[in-house]
Amino acid sequence: MAYNFKEIEKKWQTKWEKEGTFNAKNDYSLKKWYGLIEFPYPSGQGLHVGHPRSYTALDIISRMKRLQGYNVLYPIGFDAFGLPAENYAIKNNIHPSIVTEQNINHFKEQLKSIGFSFDWSREINTTDPNYYKWTQWIFIQLFKKGLAYKTTMPINYCTSCKVGLANEEVVNGVCERCGGEVIQKEKSQWMLKITEYAQRLIDDLDEVDYLEKIKTQQKNWIGRSEGAEVNFKIEGTDKNLLIYTTRPDTMFGATYMVVAPEHSIISELQDKITNLDEIEKYKELAAKKSDFERTEISKEKTGVEIKGIKAINPLDGNPIPIWVSDYVLITYGTGAIMAVPAHDTRDYEFAKKFNLPIKQVITNKENTASIDQEAYTDTDNGILINSGFLNGMNVQDAVKAVIAHLEKEHIGKSKVNFKLRDWVFSRQRYWGEPIPMVYCKECGWVPLDEKDLPLKLPEVKEFLPGENGESPLAKETDWINTTCPHCGGKAKRETDTMPQWAGSSWYFLRYMDPHNDQALASKEAIDYWGPVDWYNGGMEHTTLHLLYSRFWHKFLYDIGVVSTKEPYAKRTSHGMILGNNGEKMSKSKGNVVNPDEIVDEFGADTFRTYEMFIGPFDQSTPWSMESLRGCHKFLDRVWNLTTILQDGDSYSKEFEKMMHKTIKKVSEDYENMKFNTAVATFMTLINEFYKAKKINKAEFNTFLILLNPIAPHITEELFSLNGNTKTIAESSWPTYDESKTIDDEIEIPVQINGKLKATVIVALDSDESTVKKLVHDKVSHLLQGKTVVKEIYIKNKIYNIVVR
């Protein structure tokens, strides 16, 4: 009988779907395990071969955990708001909800054809009003706690499409869609105060089991730095210039100050400034530059001295000139710095260009540090010079001494800064969650009453954004005009919508209790299922989605909705699947592999096996059709094991050790996501069976259960053909006996001067004298005429003879 994967896969998928085999149980007394994959955006292109890599990985672990007795939650849903559907709608004049529904249906069909053990009864969709009701509810809670606020922020604006763009849509400084020029435009935006959680987002990483590179990337993104804020008096005024520095120890070396072009000091002291025209001109020039130009063409520094005002160094009383330059950013620190060109590379470059004085205040222990060619920035070996009361101190002590002095004199204080910025939460778009806020002339911004949620998206005829980058909703006057929930007077609705990150920031909570209409999920469900035990996803989401959802979860923790500080106990990441030429798959390169075609031609089990065998799970690997065929051949050989099947209810003496070793190896490999070596182990094992030309029923059953998480259909079919009345899904995970995984005879390599010359077979744990005799019998001819200097025997490992 040939391996008819089409028939087999259909049969089992139908059964699973009909019986809800993999649905999580609502019995909260069972031990639980919650596995999560990033729910897909249902794009028009359908599933990419990258999606199933992550889904299969956690599917394997979910299936194993179920057989190990856990109540497993392995859910699926769709993150369906977003730009592609909206752009498609604009082009073809179809409502995004229709396109979205079609795409979701296509995705579901594809996902089901691969045989994932998702709990489909808990499927969610972020565009469902019953879902986004709670996204809006969370926003209102954030607003009530002062963590959502409105402010004017520059946004990316495409001058050709007349549309506000997200950062992701700006590629190399031009509009991703039309290639038009992108400029900065001031716009009032909703912001979320993620910065308030910056420290906790760093600290609590200690509590979770994330890959180290994920933690590092998040920490770098949050960008904590310790330093000091210092007030510099402006000569002849009562004004101060507040600066931030991480190197207060170098204060005696400050030879000029720099403020960002947008800094308020310029307008505040405009009467004193003698070259105001020149400054204004520079400001204008800087404002015209897009973010792209400001960073990309940053090699050459520009700037103008602000004439007429000078700052006073509070440590030595010396007057210092003030410059304006766009290498200082208004958004970081205080928007002003003291420049210490001798010990900062950017200041050095600026000082060289404008011939500003460079004063060295740090040298090394030998006093040979030179600043002739570049700034001296070594903080580990630095010693203070030319610095009054700091002279002779090392950098660390000097930092402390300066801060103590500043605080005593009330001219400065230690200060921690973060690179992390607040989260721009508005999009001038249609296909997103409406922000549930109204503006009342009397009461200001007022949230909707919670009983009025969800605030549904109005049906509109046109999805084109308005002039000046307004949201398409700005044209819906009937919808906009409303009454104030607070005073009952006339009010207008917010017309911006939420970004795509909103719905995905809390979706894992909804899976716990997806049909609840009283709360985002019941407290019992949250207490039972939380936190997510294992979350796998792409590295590209480390600094956005992963950080955003941790932030929301911490907020929900603070208001008592969830009971754990962190949403995910464990986070891992998969590598990309590349085209067969080693490049990223893309239509234009013509190297895209369509999962449907693979499933159709080779079957879901082959597809899954290959996705796991393709290479180390956390690394990028190219796709290879030949290797895929190899996996199909492997499953063919698994199928044909029936031709050498023999009776036997327990492991045969011959294979007992091998079976115990395999159970151990495979179980550990799954748990450690070393799927490629797990598959290799199976291949080795069946090669052994074929070599012996036999396998008995007990061995076959164990083999099938172990392989089941990777290839669930073929193994269930063979399991049933092997005379089992239960299915694998109803069985238990095999256990192994550690003592039976240990060999009693070991082959010991024999080296002479570290070079392999022979091997000897000895009993486990043999002592040195026994082995020595065997070894010398074997290699005596190689030792003739040589002097043995030393012999090293490491039990059960190696025997090395050193000769001269």
Add this chain to the structure above:
RNA sequence: GCGGAUGUGGCGGAACUGGCAGACGCGCUGGUCUUAGGAACCAGUGCCAAAAGCGUGGGGGUUCGAGUCCCUUCAUCCGCACCA
């Protein structure tokens, strides 16, 4: 520039705390069965004609012993980019 990875046969990749480098798969070579084979099975396959020798990007080092540890250097990929 900063941060994170990764460099092992013709290819994808194995190798636990330093202990037989190349598991497993692909490809290739030869064979069996075939009218035929992008089928199946068997044997072989790091390099070199070779016992010897050489081999984990390059160069040093530690060690009885290094793919693995240390120093240094090069290359490729990804992320961030004037964060004071």
